[in-house]
Amino acid sequence: xxxxxxxxxxxxxxxxxxxxxxxxxxxxxxxxxxxxxxxxxxxxxxxxxxxxxxxxxxxxxxxxxxxxxxxxxxxxxxxxxxxxxxxxxxxxxxxxxxxxxxxxxxxxxxxxxxxxxxxxxxxxxxxxxxxxxxxxxxxxxxxxxxxxxxxxxxxxxxxxxxxxxxxxxxxxxxxxxxxxxxxxxxxxxxxxxxxxxxxxxxxxxxxxxxxxxxxxxxxxxxxxxxxxxxxxxxxxxxxxxxxxxxxxxxxxxxxxxxxxxxxxxxxxxxxxxxxxxxxxxxxxxxxxxxxxxxxxxxxxxxxxxxxxxxxxxxxxxxxxxxxxxxxxxxxxxxxxxxxxxxxxxxxxxxxxxxxxxxxxxxxxxxxxxxxxxxxxxxxxxxxxxxxxxxxxxxxxxxxxxxxxxxxxxxxxxxxxxxxxxxxxxxxxxxxxxxxxxxxxxxxxxxxxxxxxxxxxxxxxxxxxxxxxxxxxxxx
Numbered sequence: 001x002x003x004x005x006x007x008x009x010x011x012x013x014x015x016x017x018x019x020x021x022x023x024x025x026x027x028x029x030x031x032x033x034x035x036x037x038x039x040x041x042x043x044x045x046x047x048x049x050x051x052x053x054x055x056x057x058x059x060x061x062x063x064x065x066x067x068x069x070x071x072x073x074x075x076x077x078x079x080x081x082x083x084x085x086x087x088x089x090x091x092x093x094x095x096x097x098x099x100x101x102x103x104x105x106x107x108x109x110x111x112x113x114x115x116x117x118x119x120x121x122x123x124x125x126x127x128x129x130x131x132x133x134x135x136x137x138x139x140x141x142x143x144x145x146x147x148x149x150x151x152x153x154x155x156x157x158x159x160x161x162x163x164x165x166x167x168x169x170x171x172x173x174x175x176x177x178x179x180x181x182x183x184x185x186x187x188x189x190x191x192x193x194x195x196x197x198x199x200x201x202x203x204x205x206x207x208x209x210x211x212x213x214x215x216x217x218x219x220x221x222x223x224x225x226x227x228x229x230x231x232x233x234x235x236x237x238x239x240x241x242x243x244x245x246x247x248x249x250x251x252x253x254x255x256x257x258x259x260x261x262x263x264x265x266x267x268x269x270x271x272x273x274x275x276x277x278x279x280x281x282x283x284x285x286x287x288x289x290x291x292x293x294x295x296x297x298x299x300x301x302x303x304x305x306x307x308x309x310x311x312x313x314x315x316x317x318x319x320x321x322x323x324x325x326x327x328x329x330x331x332x333x334x335x336x337x338x339x340x341x342x343x344x345x346x347x348x349x350x351x352x353x354x355x356x357x358x359x360x361x362x363x364x365x366x367x368x369x370x371x372x373x374x375x376x377x378x379x380x381x382x383x384x385x386x387x388x389x390x391x392x393x394x395x396x397x398x399x400x401x402x403x404x405x406x407x408x409x410x411x412x413x414x415x416x417x418x419x420x421x422x423x424x425x426x427x428x429x430x431x432x433x434x435x436x437x438x439x440x441x442x443x444x445x446x447x448x449x450x451x452x453x454x455x456x457x458x459x460x461x462x463x464x465x466x467x468x469x470x471x472x473x474x475x
Contacts, residue, residue, distance in 0.1 A: 032064030034373030122437030135232030271327035289358030306388020
């Protein structure tokens with residue numbers, strides 16, 4: 001179902017429902033950790049008044065949110081987010097919702113989308129810029145089969161991909177032999193690329209959902225790694241698009257008996273990133289374009305300085321899983337160094353040089369991965385950049401060398417944190433820049449840290465890893 005035009009009012013949403021004989025309304029929101037959740041109502045329950053009154057739900061059952069003594073929250077549909085769901089059996093219209101307190105009617109401080117909107121408002125209130133644009137490169141894997149479990153006496157995962165090199169000797173009927181060699185998956189044609197039609201179907205569904213897709217291609221990993229690039233937009237709109245992107249790619253894959261994961265490191269030597277391109281504009285003019293290094297202005301360099309200064313704390317939000325740091329372990333093109341460059345892809349920040357146009361001037365923050373909550377990640381990146389501009393934080397000298405080949409330079413450049421625990425410690429020590437303008441609350445930050453420590457780090461620490469048996473069983 002194609003979204004012909006974007007509704008901007010409750011009345012336009014109701015007209016859209018009548019035109020497409022919609023039977024159900026799906027009310028969606030993003031939880032604290034970045035997953036879409038939903039509640040479905042019959043279309044008869046949607047009225048003009050419903051866009052003001054909202055629909056109740058139990059916030060205490062949502063990870064990282066309300067305590068059990070204040071459980072009730074409201075879903076307030078946002079009409080400009082309406083889209084016709086292409087995967088439901090009956091005609092269904094989905095809308096992203098704002099979260100409100102039912103007593104005060106104020107927006108819920110821990111709603112990630114509210115935090116992202118606050119970041120946008122804070123930027124404009126300072127007069128530094130009137131727009132911040134984000135363009136993430138969201139990578140993912142398409143697998144043919146996945147199995148995993150961890151019990152008291154067993155731990156395993158098994159992944160299969162028909163195009164992976166480990167299937168060169170598989171007993172397929174027949175095995176036609178076109179398997180991708182390790183890390184040679186970037187841009188091959190079919191028959192080696194066996195997911196092109198699937199990606200094209202994902203592309204068309206994204207376009208029908210109102211997302212402006214620029215291209216899609218096979219990524220470097222041999223086992224079905226993919227990327228579908230969509231056009232940059234404002235902070236909140238881009239975060240909305242990331243959530244739609246995940247929903248569409250997962251459901252198109254499932255439609256064909258395959259599975260998609262945004263896990264940062266599902267394979268031992270291959271992982272998925274979310275390189276995030278970022279720029280600020282004012283009065284229709286790009287603020288990052290100038291005559292400095294890489295064609296950056298002073299504002300661009302200071303924004304870069306802010307991101308690099310706060311990067312250890314940022315990674316607790318942009319790389320929020322224990323698995324994230326397996327991707328950031330040293331390897332080819334891995335952004336392990338807290339530096340910037342026009343050339344080196346091992347630097348945390350890169351300045352793309354694809355076009356001389358001032359409008360293309362931007363910063364690429366290469367550390368984030370697609371396991372993050374995009375609303376929180378983009379808001380945190382913006383707040384670090386704002387701090388850099390306000391306080392004129394210079395990023396130091398650029399490093400245009402392959403740092404992995406030059407040991408002399410490694411000792412001079414700080415590295416990204418090596419674990420989620422280290423990033424959470426950094427966020428605990430360095431978060432004042434996130435509190436400005438009441439964008440993030442201290443309560444939200446420490447709820448995030450506590451949840452990650454108690455529900456993820458502690459759970460990993462108490463479980464033996466399968467490889468430990470390989471290392472230590474015979475001690």
